[in-house]
Amino acid sequence: MPNDQYGIGASLLRKEDARHLHGRGQFVADIKLSDTMDVAFLRSPHAHARIRSVSVPPGARGRVFTAADLPRIKPIRITSQATGAKAPAWPPLATDKARYVGEAIAVCVAPSRGEAEDLANSVAVEFEVLDAVVDAPRDMRGSRHLIHEQWGDNLYIERVVEGGDIDAAARAAEVTVTRQFRMQRQSGAPLEGRAVLACRDHRLDEVVVYSSTQTPHTLRVALGEFLDMEARRIRVVAPDVGGGFGPKARLYPEEVILAALALELDYPVRWVEDRGEHLLSAAHTRDHHYKVTAYADRQGRILGVDAEIVVDAGAYGLWPQGPYQEAAMAARNLPGPYTIANYRARHYTVATNKAPLGPYRGVGRPGACFAIERIVDEVARAVGRDPVAVRAENMVRSEEMPFTTVGGMRLDNGDYRESVRLCAELLDLPAIRARQQLGEPDGRLIGIGFAAFAEQTAHGAAEFVARGASIIPGFESCTARILPDGSVVLMVGIQSHGQGLETTLSQITAHELGIDPARISVRHGDTESTAFGFGTFASRSMVMSGGAVARVSRLLRDKLCRIGAHLLQCDPAQVRCAEGAVLGPQGSVSIAEIARVAHLRMDGLPPGVDPLLDATATYEPAIGTGVFSYATHGAVVAVDPETGFIELLDFAVAEDCGTMVNPMIVEGQIRGGVVQGIGTALYEEIPYDETGQPLAGTLADYLMPGAAELPAIKIGHLHTPAAATEYGMKGMGEGGAVAPPAAIANAVRDALAALGAPVGAEVNETPITPRRVLAAIRQAQTAAMSV
Amino acid sequence: MSMIHVRINGSEVADDVPPRLSLADFLRERRNLTGTHLGCEHGVCGACTVLVDGEPARSCLMLAVACDDRSVETIEGFAGDPVVAALRRTFHERHALQCGYCTPAMLITARDLILRKRAGSEREIRDGLAGNICRCTGYTNIVTAIAEAAQEIGKEAPNAQ
Amino acid sequence: MKAPAVDYLRPRTLTEAVDLLAHASVEARVIAGGQSLVAMMNLRVASPGLLIDIARLPELHAVASYSDAVTLGACVTHAAIEDRRVADPSRGLMPRVASTLAYRAIRTRGTIGGSLALSDPAAEWPAVLAALDAEVVLYGSSGRRSLKCTEFTTGIFQTKLAQNEILESARVPKLSPDARYGYVKLCRKSGEFASALAVVVTDPRRGYSRVVSGAANGSPLVLADTSRLVAEGPRDPDALRGTISGDLDRASDRHFDDFQRNLHTVAAMRAVQQVLV
């Protein structure tokens, strides 16, 4: 029986908070095991170099390890079912060649991290430096020194996504708009970096690996594979994780190496990544190049889009999914929520001498959204209409649902056009237009921009099979156990690192069993105590793990009802679970009492009912292609045309993620995502120079959004429950980060429209730095003069 | 190695430390006070903020030796501190934390803002948080939580405001 | 990263500190607030053999107010200036500057002397004290000497401080009651080092006016013609812009690109406009 005070739809306050508010959270670096030694890596200072020799000072033998000293480690191999995909093997410690600045070459062990670093500095490596590949579009077909020689080029994969007849659209077009877009490389930069603590447990004959990971179970699979060990001898624990956002959903060489060291040495070893290492060697993200042509009629109705997408994926592919999904996802999402009928996207995933690219909130979508939403605005400007109207008119209508886009995404339901209207209302569009007419006393230029997207969430087997994925994260699991006193433990295969799943998953069981969530514990992140699951990424945990919790709770509810009915001497059909008890026609029996019977007094059980209240269930959504959340984001900016500095004055999100289990948490996820998207839009960038040296090594160079630069983020909700999931939930964790770059770029475009008229200035590259803004203004003014 | 005497959360502590040891590592590794977090070790992220002689300071940029004869407060302290108590409540009620990594230092920074009367408006609070990065929340709820705690403290002890 | 191994001493007097500095057999560096030095050590771009902690030397906390100037001990913190806990010769300019410098938790420990001694090209104090026509007092084995701030900082992280010298104090002339100042810090994020700084001080009663650009790829750049123009109270923005451009162009050793040049021009224009209001 639903209980709305703490069940589905309640903004229940979080169970996770108390420990963190008292500094009692437990992150990997907080775990103390006696005799632990600290580890530092010797990393390549060169982007591309043959390793001639590594010389360890005599005194350091046994404390410095190269690949040769850890023979049990096998190269990390990714596989892809996609035709033509190349998959380089990646030795966790570089052997013959280093392929990016930051690649690990040796690992050093000492009583403290400082001493381990001293040791790393004492090792001499002789390199033969090769030319670095840093320009993906230029060098994808070849370069003087190939990154992976046996390939013959620098391409991981090239593919085409097509639908309709793009050439016909081109012929029919009254308006043609072409632009190039660029989303620069950046970092995921959770506040806690990566960290691994590994030790051997002789009693249990296993190696225990604590890692700051989003995916403990698949990490165990990987460790088994690359250390050639049986999974039963590996335990992975992800304790509190200080933010993940995608980069911690991949296997890293460091994890394999630390586990191998723990097997080699008789003491625990710990590696706590510092910020420099994170910016250098944790998964980078974005780094997309686009060339997009839109064909439209005079009204701004988009007939077709032709796109070329190049993703600069770095030197290796991260296990398990490799580098392929970024460009593929961008290509399939580029048509957005639009009824564009004709489409072609050629996409290329390119190897460069940079750190490997991995997933980050939104994955390929922020780039795709940037490209399509900027083009929609340019089409609107080309036909002389307001982008808001043109955007809405090109969008799928709710009556057309379900609607499969030309990119192949099956949008399930919702009112996308309404989200545009609502977002404009949240920002008071007419007031902004009026303000623009008046002009600002300080000479700044005001602009407003919007961007919409559809976010595929909780995709199941069908989607991953279509992607050619090597593993198919199509389900989640939950084991639920009611203990003899009636308290409940849920053991789930996902990992919660800020999403509040310890709270929301208990809300589901509370809803199904009618018990107080305070009586429920959620255990996650430990392969020892939880059934296999894939972890937390891809906006999947609430739908998938929540679905598994719902199912398993119902299994237990049925059993509680059978036992309860027996104790109440009535028919199971006459009872229900509520208020912490099984209620019958004449009286009730508490869940605690039923639990006592099920464990301690089996003589009270009905015939044919086994003792224990313990069940495991898996869940996959009724539809494998995902359920789609969607949103329109809107930004109001003030651009200083003299300096190029941008102030974000207002930001709003109008979104629909179906049924919200906990609206407070949903809004927290949206706001957090939006601010990460603002980081992409305005601040975050890891540039590389032509020799492959990354130029952002500290947080003084790598700027992240701070409170002082931001407005409060406004949110408006639409509610269209999904048909294919439990309770109508849709995933929503990533969406916040998808649209801000596009919305802000459109706002900047709006602000600069009058500069360098008739065309106006536009910035088509993120982050939109003052330097880029001024360059765009100059360019537009020069162009205007030459007209 | 240098012998130091530090008052940590009200208790006298003596320890022999290598001069290169930062205050953060001293607290975390030697005193097991792991609520003080490290996010950059070069002063930008603010996750390591503690109080030194009552004022907020970056524990990553202080050497433990230099704290000899000083007092240090970490998030594990503040028992009975009404401002931190109010902040803990409003952070909880306003969902002002997600992963929790920035949280201890946010509380310490927010307490300082309130006590220095720099939490009177959203603008002031946002400026005061410039040196504390939160990667999860987007700050909106943190700002609200601090504003509420500031109001509450202001009402209780108008002179402290 | 963690700081490299180092020795540490905490002398009781300034003389003792200078002795240690002069006689150290390894690379010795004084540490004041440590807000730059420890960061540099953590990044392993600095690895001194010996740290001489001067943060608590009473001599370096001394603040004295004279009829025409205030001397601020080197170890006065940014926060003490921000909070006006020390005498302010600048009628509010220095507290305002202090409040825009880094973050509070850094200002509570970082010192004005450390800032001047380091002379980070993007730092505020070297530019602001140059604009205020301040002097630094250096104390070394061979005694005391004073230098104008405009001479003290010679380049990027370069000063006239000798190896055995400690910056003892800054002597800042007092502004007259009708003096005016302008201050502009352009940076993308609050608390960040500046992309461009401009400081304008004009004190007609003393016949003084000066415009300084900071974060200028070198030591603080005195805009000489602009300084003279400011004294006249220019009303024509184009003339002002032209004069600023001229001053910046003359500093060809700074190798400004177009973007930087423009930013410095705008910063200087705006700072001057604050004075004229």
Ligand SMILES: Cc1cc2nc3c(=O)[nH]c(=O)nc-3n(C[C@H](O)[C@H](O)[C@H](O)COP(=O)(O)OP(=O)(O)OC[C@H]3O[C@@H](n4cnc5c(N)ncnc54)[C@H](O)[C@@H]3O)c2cc1C
């Ligand atoms: C994240 C961050 C942001 C910052 N932002 C800014 C900013 O926006 N603007 C800005 O100006 N600064 C900024 N700073 C630097 C800060 O202001 C430092 O406090 C200051 O630069 C150095 O002062 P300190 O007392 O900490 O010096 P220390 O770090 O102790 O020393 C710095 C150098 O000066 C020498 N030194 C120190 N005192 C003396 C002395 N009395 N005599 C001789 N030599 C001495 C030391 O040997 C060392 O070489 C920032 C720092 C950080 C970490």
Ligand code: FES
């Ligand atoms: S760890 Fe000290 S400021 Fe980031």
Ligand code: FES
């Ligand atoms: S809650 Fe994760 S960094 Fe703030």
